[in-house]
Amino acid sequence: xxxxxxxxxxxxxxxxxxxxxxxxxxxxxxxxxxxxxxxxxxxxxxxxxxxxxxxxxxxxxxxxxxxxxxxxxxxxxxxxxxxxxxxxxxxxxxxxxxxxxxxxxxxxxxxxxxxxxxxxxxxxxxxxxxxxxxxxxxxxxxxxxxxxxxxxxxxxxxxxxxxxxxxxxxxxxxxxxxxxxxxxxxxxxxxxxxxxxxxxxxxxxxxxxxxxxxxxxxxxxxxxxxxxx
Amino acid sequence: xxxxxxxxxxxxxxxxxxxxxxxxxxxxxxxxxxxxxxxxxxxxxxxxxxxxxxxxxxxxxxxxxxxxxxxxxxxxxxxxxxxxxxxxxxxxxxxxxxxxxxxxxxxxxxxxxxxxxxxxxxxxxxxxxxxxxxxxxxxxxxxxxxxxxxxxxxxxxxxxxxxxxxxxxxxxxxxxxxxxxxxxxxxxxxxxxxxxxxxxxxxxxxxxxxxxxxxxxxxxxxxxxxxxx
DNA sequence: TGTATTCAATTTGTATACATTTCGTATACG
DNA sequence: CGTATACGAAATGTATACAAATTGAATACA
Numbered sequence: 001x002x003x004x005x006x007x008x009x010x011x012x013x014x015x016x017x018x019x020x021x022x023x024x025x026x027x028x029x030x031x032x033x034x035x036x037x038x039x040x041x042x043x044x045x046x047x048x049x050x051x052x053x054x055x056x057x058x059x060x061x062x063x064x065x066x067x068x069x070x071x072x073x074x075x076x077x078x079x080x081x082x083x084x085x086x087x088x089x090x091x092x093x094x095x096x097x098x099x100x101x102x103x104x105x106x107x108x109x110x111x112x113x114x115x116x117x118x119x120x121x122x123x124x125x126x127x128x129x130x131x132x133x134x135x136x137x138x139x140x141x142x143x144x145x146x147x148x149x150x151x152x153x154x155x156x157x158x159x160x161x162x163x164x165x166x167x168x169x170x171x172x173x174x175x176x177x178x179x180x181x182x183x184x185x186x187x188x189x190x191x192x193x194x195x196x197x198x199x200x201x202x203x204x205x206x207x208x209x210x211x212x213x214x215x216x217x218x219x220x221x222x223x224x225x226x227x228x229x
Numbered sequence: 230x231x232x233x234x235x236x237x238x239x240x241x242x243x244x245x246x247x248x249x250x251x252x253x254x255x256x257x258x259x260x261x262x263x264x265x266x267x268x269x270x271x272x273x274x275x276x277x278x279x280x281x282x283x284x285x286x287x288x289x290x291x292x293x294x295x296x297x298x299x300x301x302x303x304x305x306x307x308x309x310x311x312x313x314x315x316x317x318x319x320x321x322x323x324x325x326x327x328x329x330x331x332x333x334x335x336x337x338x339x340x341x342x343x344x345x346x347x348x349x350x351x352x353x354x355x356x357x358x359x360x361x362x363x364x365x366x367x368x369x370x371x372x373x374x375x376x377x378x379x380x381x382x383x384x385x386x387x388x389x390x391x392x393x394x395x396x397x398x399x400x401x402x403x404x405x406x407x408x409x410x411x412x413x414x415x416x417x418x419x420x421x422x423x424x425x426x427x428x429x430x431x432x433x434x435x436x437x438x439x440x441x442x443x444x445x446x447x448x449x450x451x452x453x454x455x456x457x458x
Numbered sequence: 459t460g461t462a463t464t465c466a467a468t469t470t471g472t473a474t475a476c477a478t479t480t481c482g483t484a485t486a487c488g
Numbered sequence: 489c490g491t492a493t494a495c496g497a498a499a500t501g502t503a504t505a506c507a508a509a510t511t512g513a514a515t516a517c518a
Contacts, residue, residue: 002289002501029470031412039503041270044471045277052281054370059233061470061509073370080371083316141302142309145374230472258500268473272502290479290500 008036009046016066017053017128018121027064032167047129053123054149077153082203084146085131086196091138093187093195098137101188107133108180115173120159123173128155130180137187161213168200172209176202237265245295246285246357246384247350256285256293282437283378298385304384311432314360315425321366322416330417333362337409344402348362349388352402357384359409366416387435389444396439401438405431 007096012032033043051058058064111126121204128151135147153207186195241261249440262272287293317336326333340355357380364376408431416422 005501039505040470041502044274045501048274049281052278052376063469071367074428076369076371082367083312084371087312111421133231139301140305140309142305142313142378143376145283147373148235149374260496269500270474272474274471293500408483 002042004036004038005042005046008032008038008043009049011036012046012050013053013055015126016050017125017152017159019156019159021066023066023069023156025066027066029063042107054152065182069153075154075155077150077157078207080146081150081154081207082200084143084150084201085203087136088135088140088143088147088198089183089187089195091140091143092134092169093192094192095137095139096185096190098139100133100137101184104130104133104137104184104187106175108184111180116175124158127158127176134183134187143199153208157210161210172205175205180204231271233265234275235270236269237261237272238278238337240265241275242282242284243281243354244281246354246381246388248385248388250295252295252298252385254295256295258292270273280342283327283381283410296381296433298382302382303386306379306386307436310379310436311429313372313379314428314432317364317367317369318412318416318424319367319421320369320372321363322419322421324366325419326416327366327368329366330413333359333416334414335365336362337406337413340409341406344406344429353384353387356405363412377393383435386439390439399450401434405433408434421440 012021012027016088027047029040029043029047031047033040033095036043039056047056047058047064050056051064054067056064057067092098107130111123114122114126131151131154132148135144135151138144179198182198183195183202186192186198241250242257256276258269258272258276262269265272265278274287276293279285280293283296285293286296286346287303289418317381321327336355336359340359343355360380360383361377364380365374367373367376409426412424412431415421415427
């Protein structure tokens with residue numbers, strides 16, 4: 001793939017993941033072709049690929065739109081994620097990371113830096129790459145297809161629900177970093193059961209955080225200080 | 230999508246599934262564009278879609294080739310299939326088929342006819358559509374992505390290993406038909422546990438049949454009629 | 459006022475011509 | 489004789505021009 005095209009591909013992926021292109025928002029062919037200095041033909045090929053990867057949705061006669069995140073889809077996401085995360089991590093550990101543990105450590109280092117710097121977008125992207133690479137380590141194309149789609153939505157949900165200014169958010173982020181370190185160790189050691197255990201705990205953490213934002217604690221009534229149901 | 234293009238898409242899918250295009254075989258752009266009366270631009274878009282669905286493999290500067298079926302991939306196939314088949318069937322049953330049970334019955338009827346007529350290609354294709362539809366009934370795009378890829382390889386493996394002239398093959402095909410009927414009943418009734426049970430038994434039947442062809446019973450020695458190890 | 463219909467403007471889809479890359483073959487050289 | 493290199497034919501990748509379809513607004517009508 002020509003560098004211009006893969007750059008375009010990567011940029012659009014990033015824009016979708018960071019919500020620079022919001023779910024459901026349309027992508028303007030002519031404008032993007034102009035912006036990246038390519039003609040519409042290769043741009044449309046990039047669209048096809050993004051569509052196949054689950055980043056955008058392409059329907060005949062309609063403009064390309066970033067994949068939506070409606071309620072049914074979120075329900076399916078929460079339903080499917082733990083199974084696929086556990087299965088891919090197990091395989092990755094059984095292969096002892098397929099010799100790619102150094103890459104994983106490198107991404108983790110960048111993730112760590114981004115969290116300390118408080119850069120939510122960067123942190124989310126490196127977190128995405130971290131879990132994506134574990135999927136590649138599993139070396140199972142069938143499960144990877146499922147995992148890749150899950151990760152797109154997971155990253156976007158995290159972006160939506162992440163408030164960098166939150167008071168105890170810092171502690172949660174710290175636990176995410178530590179979880180990653182433990183996952184790396186378990187994968188490198190080939191300890192599949194432990195890798196799965198950590199992964200499911202990691203998932204539970206993320207899920208709870210997202211659920212808290214979907215259904216936040218009820219506000220206190222400023223006039224009558226009793227707790228609401 | 231214009232009818233000409235979706236026809237082209239469906240035809241190429243069929244050719245790959247029936248091994249009319251063998252695994253690893255190259256697809257000639259110019260020839261296919263000529264054959265279907267379209268220009269190379271829409272043909273290449275169809276290629277992109279087939280690539281994303283797992284039917285063909287597209288690499289820059291190389292011609293499109295039908296997906297290979299090497300040993301590592303087959304290993305992953307046998308490893309992953311039961312999990313995804315069980316999960317999708319469970320969801321389909323929990324949704325009671327999402328109102329699409331009639332479609333499923335229609336496909337099953339055609340599958341039945343094809344088996345009785347001994348048309349292996351047609352039988353394999355309707356079997357493919359049968360399981361594909363169960364995937365749609367599950368209504369989970371993450372799992373569907375995995376299932377679709379599994380089914381492509383499953384159908385091609387069946388094509389490879391199916392000998393219509395086999396003596397006791399008829400009984401096995403009969404059991405496959407009956408399994409399908411039971412799966413329809415369980416899905417329509419919303420009996421998820423039973424649907425999963427039948428699906429796993431159905432899988433075991435198919436797996437055993439494929440394994441028998443990969444590692445066939447040893448031949449008898451015509452000179453010394455003792456059984457070999 | 460609300461709804462249906464027509465038409466222009468915009469956008470998407472396709473064809474073709476051209477640029478670039480790859481692959482096979484022939485030839486030169488070690 | 490085997491290997492490396494250079495060339496040419498053929499295939500892939502891109503740009504542009506044109507055709508078809510969709511969108512939105514303005515107008516006519518109930």
